[in-house]
Amino acid sequence: MTNIREASVNLNHWWPVAHRERFPRSGIRGIRIGPMELVVVRTAQGFAVYEDACPHKRVRLSQFGTLKQQQLLCTYHGWEFETRQGHCTSLCGMSGQPEQFNLTPYPVREYGGWVWAFPGEAAGAEATPLPDIMPANTPHRFYRVPMEGTVNCHFSFITENATDLFHAELHKAQQPWANPQLLSIEETEASVMARYRVETPNPLSALFTGRGQKEVIVRYEYPYIHLYEAGGGFYLFVTYLPHDAENTYVFSSFYFPHILKIEALSRLLLPLVEPLLIPILNQGTFRQVFLQDIRAVEEEQRAYNLTGQEASRDPNPVTHAVRRVILKQTEHCPPLRPEPLIRRPGAPL
Ligand code: FES
Ligand SMILES: [Fe+2]
Numbered sequence: 001m002t003n004i005r006e007a008s009v010n011l012n013h014w015w016p017v018a019h020r021e022r023f024p025r026s027g028i029r030g031i032r033i034g035p036m037e038l039v040v041v042r043t044a045q046g047f048a049v050y051e052d053a054c055p056h057k058r059v060r061l062s063q064f065g066t067l068k069q070q071q072l073l074c075t076y077h078g079w080e081f082e083t084r085q086g087h088c089t090s091l092c093g094m095s096g097q098p099e100q101f102n103l104t105p106y107p108v109r110e111y112g113g114w115v116w117a118f119p120g121e122a123a124g125a126e127a128t129p130l131p132d133i134m135p136a137n138t139p140h141r142f143y144r145v146p147m148e149g150t151v152n153c154h155f156s157f158i159t160e161n162a163t164d165l166f167h168a169e170l171h172k173a174q175q176p177w178a179n180p181q182l183l184s185i186e187e188t189e190a191s192v193m194a195r196y197r198v199e200t201p202n203p204l205s206a207l208f209t210g211r212g213q214k215e216v217i218v219r220y221e222y223p224y225i226h227l228y229e230a231g232g233g234f235y236l237f238v239t240y241l242p243h244d245a246e247n248t249y250v251f252s253s254f255y256f257p258h259i260l261k262i263e264a265l266s267r268l269l270l271p272l273v274e275p276l277l278i279p280i281l282n283q284g285t286f287r288q289v290f291l292q293d294i295r296a297v298e299e300e301q302r303a304y305n306l307t308g309q310e311a312s313r314d315p316n317p318v319t320h321a322v323r324r325v326i327l328k329q330t331e332h333c334p335p336l337r338p339e340p341l342i343r344r345p346g347a348p349l
Pocket of ligand 1: 058
């Protein structure tokens with residue numbers, strides 16, 4: 001596999017499946033990570049993640065499942081499963097041993113306001129670390145603005161966009177940064193770390209980071225993107241679920257420290273300030289910037305689809321380092337674009 005736009009997904013990582021506070025207290029949601037369909041279930045007992053298929057006829061539980069107290073019930077034939085381990089508890093009158101029809105569970109963790117699942121080989125879950133999101137370790141010091149949504153492009157376009165600060169022009173109406181310069185770049189088999197120098201012309205951004213020149217660090221550790229100001233002014237964490245070769249579900253959280261650096265004062269004023277500030281940032285600046293990026297990366301996918309060849313010419317070395325890491329990390333994984341089940345007439349066997 002050498003075509004970055006066909007790069008696959010390595011399931012042996014912790015993948016985000018939900019922002020905790022955005023998930024209903026009791027609910028079911030289907031997600032897709034490349035070839036895998038998973039269902040996230042939340043009850044009063046917590047979160048659980050299973051293969052999104054009823055063991056009976058393989059219909060998706062995200063479509064046919066419903067919650068009955070702490071039980072997950074498939075509304076096709078009424079089979080029931082307890083939600084901690086996914087054990088089948090009733091075949092609804094059919095003969096057979098319910099325990100032969102348990103759901104397949106996946107390891108789940110909660111960290112930093114996110115819910116994570118490990119869809120790869122379960123034995124690797126313990127030894128695989130979650131990403132270290134610095135503000136998630138001291139949440140009382142930061143506001144967190146979560147955002148998520150589907151973007152119609154291959155995940156590599158999103159990774160390149162988020163690690164390349166030379167696209168300040170795209171966001172010039174909001175001006176979160178300006179006049180970028182690349183200072184340094186370090187690359188390993190699994191990561192790229194780039195340091196940029198930028199300016200902060202926007203008064204709203206300057207509230208958090210101060211005006212003038214800033215150093216911004218971009219750290220890509222497949223499949224996670226960290227982008228933060230060296231002085232601690234803000235922290236953006238972005239990651240995604242590649243659905244297929246042209247659709248990606250993006251999760252991000254923007255963290256910024258309390259404006260008032262005095263924490264006790266912040267705690268007092270927070271209930272007054274937050275309801276006013278967060279919607280402005282969420283609906284205004286962050287959302288606009290997010291939408292501008294989506295428009296650009298979907299346009300890149302469109303250009304790629306014209307020929308199926310990568311013809312862009314990007315002089316930013318960070319882009320090429322990121323591509324190498326993605327290809328390295330996914331080289332032995334099954335393709336995101338499966339072979340069609342029905343062969344075209346005349347196509348070779
Ligand atoms: S398909 Fe789910 S109970 Fe039959
Ligand atoms: Fe951007």
